[in-house]
Amino acid sequence: MNDDSRMSTIAVEDEMQESYLSYAMSVIASRALPDVRDGLKPVQRRILYAMREMGMDPSKQHRKCAGVIGEVLKSFHPHGDSSVYDALVRMAQDFTLRYPLIDGHGNFGSIDPDPPAAYRYTEARLARPAMEMLADIDKETVDFIPNFDNQTEEPVVLPARLPQLLVNGSSGIAVGMATNIPPHNVGEICDAITYLIDSTGKNLSDDELMDGLLDRVHGPDFPTGGVLLGCEAIRNAYKTGRGSVALRGKAEIVEDKGRYRIVISEVPFQVSVNRILESITDAYQEKRITGITALHNESNRKGMRIVVELHRSATPQVVLNQLYKQTPLQSSFAFNMLALVPVKRGGTMEHTTGTLTPLEPQVLSLKDMLGHFIDHRREVTSRRARYELRKALERAKILRGFRIALDNIDEVISIIRASATVDEAKANLMARFPVPEGGLADDIPGDLNDVIAAGLDEIQAAAIVDMRLRTLVGLERKKIEDEYEGLLVTIDDLRDLLAKPARILQVVRDETADLKKRMDDPRKTPVEALEGELAIEDIIADTEVVVTVTVGGYIKRVSVDTFRAQNRGGRGVIGIANLKKEDVVRNFFVATTHQHVLFFTNKGRAFRLRAYEIPDSTRQSRGTALVNLLQLPPGENVTAVFPVSRFDTDEYLVMVTRHGVIKKTKLDEFENVRRNGLIAIGLDDGDELLAVDLSRGDRDIILATHDGMAVHFNETDVRPMGRPARGVKAMTLAAGDEIVAMDVVEDDRREVLIVTSQAYGKRTPIDDYRHTSRGGKGVKAFAKEKEIGYVVDQILVKPDDELLMITSGNQVIRIPVSQIRRAGRSTKGVRLQRLAEGDEVIAIANLGQQSKAVEDITGEAPAV
Structure with a gap:
């Protein structure tokens, strides 16, 4: 007969539910x-x-x-x-x-x-x-x-x-829930903790506190670097504890002997190099990425390097965008800031006051997570202070016993010598120096002398029995008294600390500041705003910068303060040290970081960047290739660059093509330029946009041609047109001739300087160029002779300007304008430089105002 007394009937649903919940909570709290x-x-x-x-x-x-x-x-x-x-x-x-x-x-x-x-x-x-x-x-x-x-x-x-949870992040999958917390920069997190502590008692709203924290924590900082995209997505994730942010690897377009390549030096967090290589290969085979000729993994112990070789006909920026879209080179990081939090009981948070504090999983905002860490550190600081107070009290009691023994040393020695055992010695000492009722044995007096009449307890007696003979030395007695006096100060300070929560919080703040001082390092993952986000301007100061563009297509910005540290009249500093031999500075201007910079290409397209989007560089660096910033296909080059503070003005953009077409368009039509460019002028087949300049709408314009002709007319002859319009005829060109230069006449520049391919040049007063109607053949500006070559460029100058000239043989010469002879319109000018056989001038640049500006800042003209 079976004994059923130990059996019970349970519904399988109830048993499954209870067992599953127990298992789930075990995984949640003890593992994941x-x-x-x-x-x-x-x-x-x-x-x-x-x-x-x-x-x-x-x-x-x-x-x-x-x-x-x-x-x-x-x-x-x-x-x-x-x-x-x-x-x-x-x-x-x-x-x-x-x-x-x-x-x-x-x-x-x-x-x-x-x-x-x-x-x-x-x-x-x-x-x-x-x-x-x-x-x-x-x-x-x-x-x-x-x-x-x-x-x-x-x-x-x-x-x-x-603050380990934030600085290193965490990821894990439990039963029915998961966590994914990104890592952060320790300096930013310490700043946020300090701000939160300083905000205590200021009655700030949750939104105000969160805004203050987000001013200090700019976003995750991943160990593998990369670039975070989207400030608003990051802010929302911090406010709610959930969200997704775009993370992009670091890639650069590099030119090498006329060919372009994309070099990847950083990948998104938790994305392997092999995965990047495999995804690029798959996308290329499936024709989702075009223009790639080779793929190399050149990574080694020194760092990561993936090289994507491009076809000559490929547009580097377009291929890079395809890599971002079709491969994990751009991925997303999903915020899920879930952690185990001490359970609240009666409106207060339980901390480590029991053997096992109840914990529950919660999704936390950035403010909540920092708040819990501060509460933990406050509890740790309080418990440490209580421990140190207890140890100080115990040590003070021992020192009091030593003082009694030293004041009665002969009697103490006699008692110990007369005792048969250690325990008997302790008992005899306690009997000789009994603790009076209500005595001072368990308290700390304010004066050491007050303890002479106090007795000894068992702990003090044991310490006296264990005393070494060297304690009897006078210096040792002085050390005991000094240590005791120091302990009294420490005890008073610890008691005051425990009595004042504000002091506890200040200790947490000081330790956090010390942690930042010892561990702070630069961010590895910069944050960039998505197109259309203006939040980036809130964290970038509007400061003056120097922007330099070279003929070879490199651009950089440098803070004006970098140069102003030099004393005027000194030797100055090097402006650009690493240019290629054949490269020269073509554009140099001072702008502010919030200003717009307009770029125009020979294909008639316009691009726009904010000055802060131009990479910041050192004085000595060559800068960044423009193909890294603009979507320029092969054969498309930037021909004009200048800053614009605002678009709602009465100014115009004047454009001229090589085939003699001119157009004038209101500046405000270029206020909204897309990232991939905007059509600035409609070009005829085979024509190119040559030059673009800003004008008030009533200036004189001088055009120069390849064969030495020039036309001089007023800008009012050109009616304003829409942005995609073709324009009107500026000059009637002879067969085979083309425009090589355009200048908008300024009041202080009244001389026309022309240079030919064989290094002949001259300067002629502008008044020698009579006004003609727009569209005419113009007047002779240079004698057309075989030995002097064709006209390379025309610029307006003043006598104190400087000319920079570069030849096809990589020779660069700087010539003061005052050394170039004045001559009539139809003369051939003078030889500016003797060229080697087969060499010829290919470009010139006017360092006039640029040179003056550089001298004002650096003490010397722009270097090449």
């Missing part, structure tokens, strides 16, 4: 999700604590990971060794954690991805950031619980002076 206080999962916390107990601090040598794995499994984490080693490896990878907690020695894997070596081969020790996590753990700052076999204890949470 981090604690909001120290930002660690249990296995990570156990690894760090075990390594500390093994003495593996940064000052010691590396030790085998096998020993660490064994210790963790033996004492704290009775699970598979692979789970422990995987967690240890991740904490040592500098491409996984922004600030690695473990200093690994050996093969810990790579971003390719290559797996790590087995733990019997690798070695490790704690990294310095890990010591910030463990600081003060031996001062009763956190609770300990028995380990799985009750043989030792482990911490419930680490003191965590480092």
